[in-house]
Amino acid sequence: MKDVKCECGHVNPHGTVLCEACGKVLDENEKKNPVLDMRYEGSARRSQTYNKTIIDKIWNFFSSVKVGVWLIIITLIASALGTILPQEMYIDQPPEVYYEEEYGWFGKLYYQLGFNDLYGSWWYLLLIAMIGISLVICSLDRVIPLYKALKAQRVTRHEGFLKRQRVFGINTHVDNDDFTVIKKHLKEKRYRVREENGDILAEKGRFSRWGPYVNHVGLIIFLFGGMLRFVPGMYVNENLWVREGETALVPETGEKLYLKNNQFILQHYDKNKDKTFKKAIEEAGEVVKNYQSNVILYNRVGENIPGEKPKLEAIKDYKVRVNHPLTYEGYSIFQASFRSDLEAMTFALTNKETNQSFGEMKINLRNPKSVYDLGNGYSVKLLSYFPDFEFGKNGEPSTKSRVPNNPAFVFRMISPENPKGETSFVAIKQTIEPSGNNTYKMSFKGIETKNVSGFIVRKDSSLWAIILGGIIFMIGVIQGAYWNHRRIWVQNKNGEVWIAAHTNKNWYGLKREIETVLTDTKLNIPEDQLQIEKQDKEVV
Amino acid sequence: MVTISSNLLFIAFILYLVATLFYGGAITSKKGAIDKKGTNRWGKIAVLLTIIGFISQLGYFITRWIAAGHAPVSNMFEFTTFFGMALVGAFIVIYFIYRTTLLGLFTMPVAILVIAYASMFPREITPLIPALQSYWLHIHVTTAAIGEAILAISFAAGLIYLVKAIDQSKASKRTFWLEVVMFSLVTVLGFVAISSTFSGLGYHEKFTWIDKHGNEANLEYTMPALTGPHEGKLLTKEGFQPLVEMPALINAKKLNTVIWSLMAGLILYGVIRVILRKRIAAALKPLVKNIKLDFVDEISYRSVLIGFPVFTLGALIFAMIWAQMAWSRFWGWDPKEVWALVTWLFYAAFMHLRLSKGWHGEKSAWLAVIGFVIIMFNLVAVNLVIAGLHSYAGS
């Protein structure tokens, strides 16, 4: 493909619409328009020039703003659809039952369409990926030619270029003093004024033209950060339950960090103390004020020898609260939830008839003893223990898990008069005696619970990209939105003074600025050629 | 402190109302071009009243903050009033850029409606649950609301554009949709009117009903129940017997409120039409005859340009920072977050269409209207309807 040499001598790349240097219209089609299409300065963009190979076609597809806008709109609609019913991650039942049960046929359809996990679906991710690709290609397609064109522009412009600017005017009366006044005014308005052959080009805010590209780069970095998450090791997200008084290994830290939970604290607002909230608290019942775990973070010192207790060194004493995570070396530990677990149960060995007690025993539910000696010849053997009791399929007692949610015991109660012992099955709110007529019973005395703090352990090594992307994006939008690129040409043509102006946005502001620039001169205010047309129409 | 605070809000509200009348006066008394320097005396008074009102509302905000110990943006009433205040503030800023009182005539009624709507919610000062105890939350909510308010100015300007540009001499799709916009605004007024009427009367009726899990529950209506709850039994003597009973899946109480508001809106709209003898938009047309189309078009676009970065910062970036602190993840796809994303994507599309596809003028004005609808949807529906789906509370 050949480069195009303009009559001003500048060599333009193939596909250029307006000469980069003088602005002469090089493209025949563009000549027909009364007002030039100034987007991208009429520079040669790859997408407008090549359309042969499959790569050209893909390039052109993704560089089109039309396609970009469609991608945005489709993503927007898809995102909105995902909010009609709660997403799978917010429900605590199996989705195949939940949606139909809660929302009838509509819920079923929603589930069948896969909307229950919309934001994790392949097609949603594909949409986002396509937006990413589109961002990269459309920016590359435009930014380099635009940069070249803005850099190469000369002060003196071709007549055809000036005449076809949206804001344009001709003055037959020429007065050199006017130029001095204009220059002064332009400088006051912070224009950069360049002069050649007595012609003026005043320009300001060119850097705002890079705003969109800067913000797109920010978005690309942000999306890249989102993708990093899928790289193993970049993203840790684990639940960690630690009971009060215990120390637990923090997962995914290479067996380095340990967390001790000293105390869990739950506070409610008190309507008598927090008087301002009295009415609201009465309305709502109880309102939680604080969830807090007082913890100590430890570092293991020395080698990790299996079977041996690790040596720990305290590094941080911290109160983990909601909104105040404990952070250490990239790991953050958040207060996420809590529960209270059964810790111990106390029973008394009691004579059924006399109700006389022969001693109490406290069973540690997570570590029960096999024999409890109550003295004077009385003792209790624990034959079986079911921490999370249920009747199994064959009617046999069994346990669902090792967590003491619903403890049940088989006791053998030994007494001086009955040294062989009597057997009794005891679960919460029920007692079964295999022999049918025991003298003794285990009477329930009390229960002890212990708070368990639920933490989320998170390490997100992609966060830097997210933050960087966000910052760059913000810089870019502000750059593009709060400034605009304005140019004013004041040039001598055929013994007249021609004034033309261009801005990438906010024409009204530009026109007002020209009015101030031209005050105290005899020059006419140039007209908005599009505005005239519109007014004509309104009259008709 | 609390009483001072609510008095200041009331004063602000009245001032906004009076200011609106003056904006009307400023337009009708004016002869000649509007978009040049001249703001006439009526207009100057109107702007002054607006500013005093704004300061008074700022006083409400600060005193309530002191009373509560946290920024008052933590429940529907507080957030929505703040949004109304931000709307007025955004208008004041834009006014000093473009000096047009006409914008006030269209913005102030919207702000008034927003504040009136806000006061229909419980107004007690509420304590903050732990997740909300974060200054990032307050920064996030206020910045987001300011961003949305600036974007809403583009709606007001877009509305002016449409009122002026659309030919009202014959009915068309455009006149129809513009009238739908007007009707929606009237319906908000209808909701406010009907709610205040029944709450003024102290209307209450109690039901027991069976929810969709088969449990019996209590429910209290504050308006006569046209749509009754599932297997509802009226407990209040002389209460109104529901006309129809709803299945358990549908929130009968909210539906009831919607129906009452629509009826009130229809009646109000009907009355207005009978008085005006033409469409509302047609009646507004003479007010806008002096403004130039490309001038309002630019105000509309400019508000989007100013509002978009603020919105991004507040509704997305600050929200992510807060979410990272409170929930340990900066993004969690909850409905509120998703709708902020939807709003953001919409305005991104808007800007692309405008800059690259040349969608100026009327198309751009319609987009500004749609954008406002999305913002309102996020404010009203996502809080009350979608979020309500998760919690099975009957109110």
Ligand code: HEM
């Ligand atoms: C969510 C995604 C996107 C956001 C938030 C975004 C944001 C923006 C913003 C704020 C502008 C400046 C607009 C103005 O000043 O009025 C802009 C311009 C632009 N965007 Fe995007 N954009 C996104 C995606 C895309 C995509 C996918 C494409 C690809 C086709 C694209 C192509 C462009 C182009 C060509 C411009 C105009 C540049 C110029 O005229 O100098 N954008 N974008």
